[in-house]
Amino acid sequence: MTLSATTPLRFPPGLRLTPEQFALLCSENHEAVLELAADGSLIVMTPTGSETGARNSRIEMRLLLWADQQGGWKVFGSSTGFLLPDGSVLSPDASLVRLDRWQALTPEQRRGFAPLCPDLVVELASPSDEGPRGLSALRSKMAAYQANGARLGWLLIPSQQSVEVWLASGDPERFDGLSVLEAGLDFPALQLQLPEIWAG
Numbered sequence: 001m002t003l004s005a006t007t008p009l010r011f012p013p014g015l016r017l018t019p020e021q022f023a024l025l026c027s028e029n030h031e032a033v034l035e036l037a038a039d040g041s042l043i044v045m046t047p048t049g050s051e052t053g054a055r056n057s058r059i060e061m062r063l064l065l066w067a068d069q070q071g072g073w074k075v076f077g078s079s080t081g082f083l084l085p086d087g088s089v090l091s092p093d094a095s096l097v098r099l100d101r102w103q104a105l106t107p108e109q110r111r112g113f114a115p116l117c118p119d120l121v122v123e124l125a126s127p128s129d130e131g132p133r134g135l136s137a138l139r140s141k142m143a144a145y146q147a148n149g150a151r152l153g154w155l156l157i158p159s160q161q162s163v164e165v166w167l168a169s170g171d172p173e174r175f176d177g178l179s180v181l182e183a184g185l186d187f188p189a190l191q192l193q194l195p196e197i198w199a200g
Contacts, residue, residue, distance in 0.1 A: 009034075009044060016040030019083050023112055026081075035081070036089035038144070045133070048078075051200040052126050052133075055158065058197060059094045059122055066190045072099045076118065083113040084148040090141060096120040096187070117148040120187060125157045142166045151186050158198050 009032055017025065022036040033045035048056065060077050067073040078093045095118035102110070109115055123141060126133040135157065142153045146166050153166035163181055164172040175181075183190035 011042055015042065017042065019087055019089055019113065022089055035091055036087075038084075038086040038088040040087070048126060048133070052124060052158075054200050055124055055156075055197055056093050059124065059156075059192065062192055063094055063096060063120075063122075063190075066187075067096065070188065070190075073097070074099055074102045081113040082118060083115040084117050084144065086144065086148055088144060088148075089113050090144065092118060092121040092141075092145070093124045094122040117145060117150050119151045120183065120190075121145045121150050121153045123153070123155050125155065125159070139164075139172075142172065152183060154181065154192075156194075156197060158200070161194070161198050163194070 009029065017036060017040050019036065022034070022042075026032070026034060033047060035043040035045060037043055056078050060075065064075045067075050074097045076092075076095045076097065078091060080095070081089045081091045082095070083089050097114075097116065097118050101116060101119075102114070105114055105116070121142070123138045125135055125138055138155055142155050142164070143166075145153050146168065149168075150166070151168050153172075155164040155166065155172070157163070160176070162174060162176045163178060164174050165181075166172045178194055181192040181194055
């Protein structure tokens with residue numbers, strides 16, 4: 001059943017879906033913004049505000065410029081879902097995947113939710129601290145990326161002008177008042193100029 005843009009999505013309490021069922025649900029409801037938790041429960045997202053969307057676009061642009069210069073990487077935007085090893089389907093605000101990992105997938109896997117965890121994930125907190133885009137929910141997502149094999153994660157918090165850096169293991173490290181965010185040796189010369197991100 002396809003829902004109109006004005007029809008709210010309603011799900012039975014306790015509904016659990018497999019990744020395959022989730023893919024079918026998404027294919028029938030293109031306007032819905034959904035993620036799938038590892039336990040099969042649905043995470044219903046709301047569209048980002050315009051300021052957050054502008055920040056997202058700038059982050060994607062910077063990653064794309066770096067990937068084009070560096071070679072060997074694929075860049076993905078905020079609408080891309082990845083099927084993680086734990087069975088969840090999550091959509092980072094921006095992400096990088098090594099080209100050899102992408103090329104190892106079959107054409108069918110590339111058309112659907114790619115069955116891998118990106119090497120670099122970026123999440124951008126919205127001004128609100130509530131809901132799926134709030135800090136507590138995003139920290140849970142960052143922990144999931146870390147547990148599923150991400151080499152680096154950046155959680156950007158514009159309202160506080162701070163960044164949490166999630167390495168492949170261990171606790172995240174928080175940085176306040178940073179001007180340049182550098183990715184380190186796994187992503188040579190990749191950096192974000194944070195003032196331009198905070199500006200929106």
